[in-house]
Amino acid sequence: MLGTWRRRAAAVPLAMLALGAGGLAVPAAAQAAEEAPVTLKPYRTTTYVQNRAGALFDVPGGLTAGMRDPAGTARLTRSYMIYSLSGLRDRKVLGATLRLRQNSAADCVPRPVELGMTQDTVGYSWNTQPTWIRSFGTQSSGAGGGAACPAGDLSFDVTGAVQDVLGKTYGSDYTLPLGIRVPAESETDPKSGKLFGPAPELVLTLDPASAPVPQIPGVPKALRVSSGPYAGFQFCFNKNGSSAGPVTTTAASSTTLGATPDSTGSVSSATFRIRNVAGVEVYSQHGRLQNGQFLSWVSPGQLPAGRYSLQVGSSAGWTPSCELVVTQ
Missing domain, CATH: 2.60.40.10 (Immunoglobulins)
Incomplete structure (x- = not known):
């Protein structure tokens, strides 16, 4: 029988590296003809953990997926993060990539991890996890599994989901909730566990034609x-x-x-x-x-x-x- 599910939540500051203070877009006059990509970090991350031993499983500085085995006690994990797109509500997004840094794996054998769009994680327990709305597929990697396979990035194309959020397909709060898990057929494999960086980056390419235009005083x-x-x-x-x-x-x-x-x-x-x-x-x-x-x-x-x-x-x-x- 599976034990009690517990949740570890961490607040992560939102970074909008190519936007101005307060999340406002930089005026067009201050932008180059071709804009640099905008990089966002999640404003909240949550890791759900299946705990058999009664102690909360915690890996500082990272998100996890699959079976992790600290102190000889295997625990199944899945992680979630939420991004705010409110600062881009009037912009046209040409491309969006979720960059997931894989820091640790059981060994160098490439094993899969899946990224998906979910419901918001607020108010959920492990027994009622967020529903996955869409999947962005899997990436297989042994990055971080040893000296021969150092840590590396996994990239997922999430352009359609970002465009849908900005188009209010999923409501009007302009948030993008994402989840990381190992596919069901591999999730209980003792070597399926992976440790990722604490704040996966969402990298956006914007259409320069959608850049804000400053209002000239006195002009209607x-x-x-x-x-x-x-x-x-x-x-x-x-x-x-x-x-x-x-x-x-x-x-x-x-x-x-x-x-x-x-x-x-x-x-x-x-x-x-x-x-x-x-x-x-x-x-x-x-x-x-x-x-x-x-x-x-x-x-x-x-x-x-x-x-x-x-x-x-x-x-x-x-x-x-x-x-x-x-x-x-």
């Missing part, structure tokens, strides 16, 4: 377009100022252009302008301040089908261009 913000009275608004930019992609309307629509005064409240007037692909201005209208926002209207048929560049500005300057696509 939240440029948006509605293709009809009941269509709702499409925003040109994300909350951090990065492009949200093209906005669309139809040539036959009465299109509404909208923007919001800047946060200083110093903007009392605004102008909307639209240019065609040749850079020729085809629309320029003053925005009427109504219910706290600037509004302007494009009459049906005023813009033929095609691609355009939309901006709003004031005496302080203009917003970046927003791509406007007009269909038939």
